[in-house]
Amino acid sequence: MLLFLFRRTALAVLVALTVLTFAFVLTRLAGDLAIVIAGPEARAEDVEAIRRAYGLDRPVVIQFFDWAWRAATGDFGESFFFRERVSTLIRQRLPVTLTLGVVGIGIALVVAIPLGILAALHENTWIDRAVGLVAMVGQALPSFWLALLLMLFFGLQLGWLPISGTGSWEHYVMPGIVLSFSAIPALMRLTRAGMIDAMSSDYIRTARAKGLSRSSIVLKHALRNAAMPVVSISAVQLGFMLGGSIVIETVFALHGIGFLAWESISKNDFPTVQAVVLLFAVIYIVLTLIADVANAVLDPRLRAS
Amino acid sequence: MSAARGTALLQVRNLRISFGSLAAVRGADLTIYRGETHCVVGESGCGKSVTALAVMGLLARNAVREADRLVFDGQDLLRLSESQLSRLRGDRMAMIFQEPMTSLNPAYTVGSQMAEVYRRHRGGSRAEALDRAEDLLAKCRVTSPRLRLGQYPHQLSGGLRQRVMIAMALMCDPELLVADEPTTALDVTVQAQILRLLMDLQRDLGLALMLITHDLGVVARMAHRVSVMYAGEVVESAPAEHLFGNPTHPYTRGLLACVPVPGKVRRDQPLGAIPGVVPRIGPRFEGCAFRDRCGQARPDCARTVAWQANGEHGYRCVLPPDWTGPASLAA
Structure with a gap:
């Protein structure tokens, strides 16, 4: 298990370094950054001055190592647009996005796993079809529309929940629900498929032959084996939620990383873009690592070899 | 053991199992005695594994099980709820399967x-x-x-x-152990070890062992009693020495003719074989299911065939116990 952990972590670090390189190269491919920063009306001297000021006159390799070293220590320079340290921007906004993502995936798992189990245990009955229908509707609903409906009903009609901002935990309830809707169908279907598979397996027949209780058969023996793909996909879905919550962050006026990414891209704010790209990549890498470790905990066969 | 060897532990009467339009078991009778090894033999698809699963209450959800009697140590298994049955399973009756790998x-x-x-x-x-x-x-x-x-x-x-x-x-020290072809998936040398082990455990612990197999060699070594199944019916049942000494049903004779005995079978002679395959049988089937493959078939085989019993040796066939002639059509 220790060797497994070490190998997975080393692999994750390698991937992170690769992404670091790509994040750097991609922004350089966008053209001469000095011209972009200086703007369309700048004179040649201004561009030259900017090039020197930002160190863009140095060889690319030096620029890369300089940037990479700073990035590794958490220094992404200053944002052109916000006139603030990029690290400060991220520090302000990351908690919002992380909270939202964790609430979203939490709601999704709490809803999807029991529904998936229920559908699997009643395979091909009306219960199964009803659950499938709910999932399909969930997938088909545009998230901004669902967000507006929730705001109208719970926010304005009933006045139970705040409709915008990040002041308290209540602010995260509706965005979390909306965000979870995109993940529920996939997680539910995976749970259902995994459970159907597990319930028809030989070891479940053995568990029944041992006279174990229904809950032990379903939750201890079947779910443990059905959970692995669910864990992997949950990690991916959480990644999506953290990176792709722009619409929801906009609708609910939550200033998170998704919103920051959208702003910085549209404003050509390349230090921020670089940092955000790198941040998303690192989040994915960490999530994948967590999923791998969780799966190894669930399945002893993965720990060997 | 609380009760002596030789009293009935499990009684199955007129067990019927169907999967949709397929009648997998059509009125099987079986009595398993305490402390005895009871082998159930037959070809693939004859219903022997399904019978074992039905006894344990482990049939798939799409299976329909009916019986006149299904009694384990005085308890009517047909009237127990799933949770009551699960209290017996693994405790007083246990089962092992064909697929140890999974x-x-x-x-x-x-x-x-x-x-x-x-x-x-x-x-x-x-x-x-x-x-x-x-x-x-x-x-x-x-x-x-x-x-x-x-x-x-x-x-x-x-x-x-x-x-x-x-x-x-x-x-949990079960009284009944059901073993469904426990050695089929194993290497030959391991098979022998596992059978030896089962034999010793059966004797030492006084188990009633219901052993499902298609291997007559295993039956000859281990069985106290044998039931031969064909197309969802028990066609012959007897103490092992009677069955091997005096097989009566044409199918049993056919099966025994398929076993090559060293010294008796010449190398250049083809092995015995029963022509045809086990038929797929619907719920309305009448008469003996073996008649299409049987060398002794007569018109009245198409009607319901009665069980003939002579002491502990019984069979389901119209022929008298001492009939002579070829067991089946020549291949």
Whole structure:
């Protein structure tokens, strides 16, 4: 298990370094950054001055190592647009996005796993079809529309929940629900498929032959084996939620990383873009690592070899 | 053993199992006595495994089970709820399967899977259950049993996994052990060891062993009593020595003719074979299912054939017990 952990972590670090390189190269491919920063009306001297000021006159390799070293220590320079340290921007906004993502995936798992189990245990009955229908509707609903409906009903009609901002935990309830809707169908279907598979397996027949209780058969023996793909996909879905919550962050006026990414891209704010790209990549890498470790905990066969 | 060898432990009367339009078992009768090995033999698809699963209440959900009588030690299994039945399973009646490679849960250690069944039915601490598991693994001739408790199924060979399955089945001292072709998936040398083990355990623990097999060699070595199944029916049932000494149903004779006996079969002679295959039988089928493959078939075979019994030896055929002639059509 220790060797497994070490190998997975080393692999994750390698991937992170690769992404670091790509994040750097991609922004350089966008053209001469000095011209972009200086703007369309700048004179040649201004561009030259900017090039020197930002160190863009140095060889690319030096620029890369300089940037990479700073990035590794958490220094992404200053944002052109916000006139603030990029690290400060991220520090302000990351908690919002992380909270939202964790609430979203939490709601999704709490809803999807029991529904998936229920559908699997009643395979091909009306219960199964009803659950499938709910999932399909969930997938088909545009998230901004669902967000507006929730705001109208719970926010304005009933006045139970705040409709915008990040002041308290209540602010995260509706965005979390909306965000979870995109993940529920996939997680539910995976749970259902995994459970159907597990319930028809030989070891479940053995568990029944041992006279174990229904809950032990379903939750201890079947779910443990059905959970692995669910864990992997949950990690991916959480990644999506953290990176792709722009619409929801906009609708609910939550200033998170998704919103920051959208702003910085549209404003050509390349230090921020670089940092955000790198941040998303690192989040994915960490999530994948967590999923791998969780799966190894669930399945002893993965720990060997 | 509370009751002596020779009293009935399990009685099955007119067991019928169907999957949609397929009648898998059509009125099977079976009596299993305490402390005896009862072999159920037949070709693939004759309903022997389904019968075993039906006894344990482990049939798939799409199966329909009916019977006139299904009694285990005086308890009517037909009237028990699923949760009452689960209190018997693994405790007083246990089962092992054909597929040792997949019958253990890959996610849990041998020890936790063995301890679980004991604690479910007998309670007690985990340590107590693990001690018992260790003893039983040793009894099942598993080397370094303490070490095995901490291992996962994927770390064990097929033969070892089947030993673990057997040991696990014995955790609560069952009176009935149902073994569904327990050696089919194993190497020949391992097969012999597992059969030897089952034979010794049956004798030492006074188990009633219901052994499902298609191997007549196994039957000859192990059985006290034999039931031959064909197309969902028991066609002949007798104490082993009677069945081998005086096989009566044409199908039983045909089966025995298929076994090559060293010294009796010449090398250049083809092995015996029963022509045709087991028919697929619908719910409205009448008469003897073997008649299309039988050399002795007569017009009245198409009507319901009565069970003829002579003491403990019974068979379902219109022929007299001392008939002579070819067992089946020449191939």
